[in-house]
Amino acid sequence: MSDDMADPLHLLASRFAEAFRAVAGSDVDPVVRPSERAEAQVNGALSIAKTMGRPPRDVANEVLGHLGDVSDMCESVEVAGPGFMNVVFSAEFIAEQLRGALIDDRLGVRRTEGMPNVIVDYSAPNVAKEMHVGHLRSTVIGDALVRMLEFVGNRVIRENHIGDWGTPFGMLIEHLVDLGEDRAAAEFSVGDLDGFYKEARKKFEADESFKERSRLRVVALQAGDDETLRMWRTLVAESTKYFNRVYRQLDVLLEDADLMGESAYNDLLPTVVERLRDGGLLQSSDGADVVFVDGFTNRDNEPLPLIIRKGDGGYNYATTDLACVIDRVGRLSADRMWYVVGAPQAQHLQMVEAAARTAGWLPADVEMRHVAFGNVLGSDKKMLKSRSGDSVKLSALLDEAVERAAAAVREKNPDLDAGSRDAIARVVGIGAVKYADLSTDRVKDYVFDWDRMLSFDGNTAPYLQYAHARICSIFRRAGVERDSVRQSGVAVVAPQERALALAVLQFDAAVWDALDKASPHRLCTYLYDLATAFTSFYENCPVLKSDEPVRTSRLALCDATARVLSTGLGLLGIEAPEAM
Numbered sequence: 001m002s003d004d005m006a007d008p009l010h011l012l013a014s015r016f017a018e019a020f021r022a023v024a025g026s027d028v029d030p031v032v033r034p035s036e037r038a039e040a041q042v043n044g045a046l047s048i049a050k051t052m053g054r055p056p057r058d059v060a061n062e063v064l065g066h067l068g069d070v071s072d073m074c075e076s077v078e079v080a081g082p083g084f085m086n087v088v089f090s091a092e093f094i095a096e097q098l099r100g101a102l103i104d105d106r107l108g109v110r111r112t113e114g115m116p117n118v119i120v121d122y123s124a125p126n127v128a129k130e131m132h133v134g135h136l137r138s139t140v141i142g143d144a145l146v147r148m149l150e151f152v153g154n155r156v157i158r159e160n161h162i163g164d165w166g167t168p169f170g171m172l173i174e175h176l177v178d179l180g181e182d183r184a185a186a187e188f189s190v191g192d193l194d195g196f197y198k199e200a201r202k203k204f205e206a207d208e209s210f211k212e213r214s215r216l217r218v219v220a221l222q223a224g225d226d227e228t229l230r231m232w233r234t235l236v237a238e239s240t241k242y243f244n245r246v247y248r249q250l251d252v253l254l255e256d257a258d259l260m261g262e263s264a265y266n267d268l269l270p271t272v273v274e275r276l277r278d279g280g281l282l283q284s285s286d287g288a289d290v291v292f293v294d295g296f297t298n299r300d301n302e303p304l305p306l307i308i309r310k311g312d313g314g315y316n317y318a319t320t321d322l323a324c325v326i327d328r329v330g331r332l333s334a335d336r337m338w339y340v341v342g343a344p345q346a347q348h349l350q351m352v353e354a355a356a357r358t359a360g361w362l363p364a365d366v367e368m369r370h371v372a373f374g375n376v377l378g379s380d381k382k383m384l385k386s387r388s389g390d391s392v393k394l395s396a397l398l399d400e401a402v403e404r405a406a407a408a409v410r411e412k413n414p415d416l417d418a419g420s421r422d423a424i425a426r427v428v429g430i431g432a433v434k435y436a437d438l439s440t441d442r443v444k445d446y447v448f449d450w451d452r453m454l455s456f457d458g459n460t461a462p463y464l465q466y467a468h469a470r471i472c473s474i475f476r477r478a479g480v481e482r483d484s485v486r487q488s489g490v491a492v493v494a495p496q497e498r499a500l501a502l503a504v505l506q507f508d509a510a511v512w513d514a515l516d517k518a519s520p521h522r523l524c525t526y527l528y529d530l531a532t533a534f535t536s537f538y539e540n541c542p543v544l545k546s547d548e549p550v551r552t553s554r555l556a557l558c559d560a561t562a563r564v565l566s567t568g569l570g571l572l573g574i575e576a577p578e579a580m
Helices: 008-024 044-052 056-067 091-102 134-151 168-179 181-189 193-206 208-222 226-250 262-278 317-330 343-359 394-412 418-438 461-478 495-505 507-516 521-540 550-571
Strands: 040-042 074-080 084-089 117-121 155-159 283-285 288-297 303-309 336-340 367-371
Touching (some): 008 040, 008 044, 008 091, 044 084, 056 074, 056 084, 084 091, 091 495, 091 550, 117 134, 134 155, 134 226, 134 336, 134 367, 134 394, 134 418, 134 507, 134 550, 168 181, 168 208, 168 226, 181 193, 193 208, 208 226, 226 394, 226 418, 262 288, 262 303, 262 317, 262 343, 303 317, 317 343, 343 367, 394 418, 394 461, 418 461, 418 521, 461 521, 461 550, 495 507, 495 521, 495 550, 507 521, 507 550, 521 550
Parallel strands (some): 117 155, 117 336, 336 367
Antiparallel strands (some): 040 084, 074 084, 283 288
């Protein structure tokens, strides 16, 4: 990462790193964090004191002895407690850093070095099946990570690995033949993919002649029969139209060009088998071709096979996923591959990665990362279901979000005209659903709660959106254009001014922390803390009633806060309205 622009905590860490190296004789992470007792706390002395067998306070004092002059940054640096080092920044330093952030389009966020190729695999619905609430997490988490990765300078390739191949398509194509393509297209156009799929499944289970036709159709599909492929493409095209409607409704970046379904790897599947056999990795187990990967066993402590080709000659998910690795490393020159996939797929992906590395297809310097996530639960703490017991359709859930948001916005601001209210309701409703998901630690399950997610209080999208709109209203009341204050000097005198300025400057750290851990909730937490700091500032530091130059200085701080809120929400795929 480039250090051209950085937040105070990062700059402080770089200063302390040299001092720690002098004491420890090796590189040490200074572990610099915000602090309530001071403005920053350096914690690295505790870890190296244990290694060196010395009292932590002695080590901390020796580190300070090697630190050198930091008066250009710090008002005070002192050892506290069991070996912490508490830092108070100088007001001049805070103001200088804030001025730099104000004139920077990126608000001080550092760019990554080079331009790594990052493949993000996310969303992945199935053709001829509706997207349900289970697809929400993969789609919004993946979309937020894509936005953040691009923001810091990565070359991001989005891959929507849709389920568009396999034995169910024999059944689906035969149902298409029976139903007629025009009628099927009409059903798809109103989003009734589940109805289509369930009818096909019902016939398959009840009608032996239909089952046999379906089996023969699979054979024809895999053999490349022209008419069968044409009908398969019809199913994929109609399903894609439906996916796109949901993606536009959800306001995510995915487009047709990002589709990379299972079918795209068909030609590579025999190559996977051949290369594994040539490498001596393919073995036979119960009639199937498998790979045994070191370190994976079943409950009986027997080696666990990764099935590559089943006994009937059909390929398995692992075969396709290994073909993905070959394609992404070879054709796309991936430096990193992030799979935004549910937690239950952890072992499968670990085995695929281990097999790919053993085969030499996944170099040591290419990252394969499983961005796992938990489930969306109902109020009963079980998987969220509709009243009928089915999975909740994602499009219906988003429609309800907008309807509920319209009522909340109407109550908050009854004077809004209908057009403005409808536009804001869409932004607030969709934002609330996405933020409720993203603000939860992704590895955990969370309870879907309409009242909480649409509240204008607490760590919610409406609270952050309203904070942004309130700042915009300050400038409207002042009759001042926001960009006119960005070249102004900023004075940080009051405690609430200092706290807000430092919060603004921690945007860089928040973005990088969220990316390092592939956890958008860390950016959400930062934005909520920033909005809370602004509320304290606004309640204690008059803006429009202050005399110059304080008035303009505080307006500049308001503008910086609004820009970080808007940019940060944008990185989460959430709009920040200027009025609510």
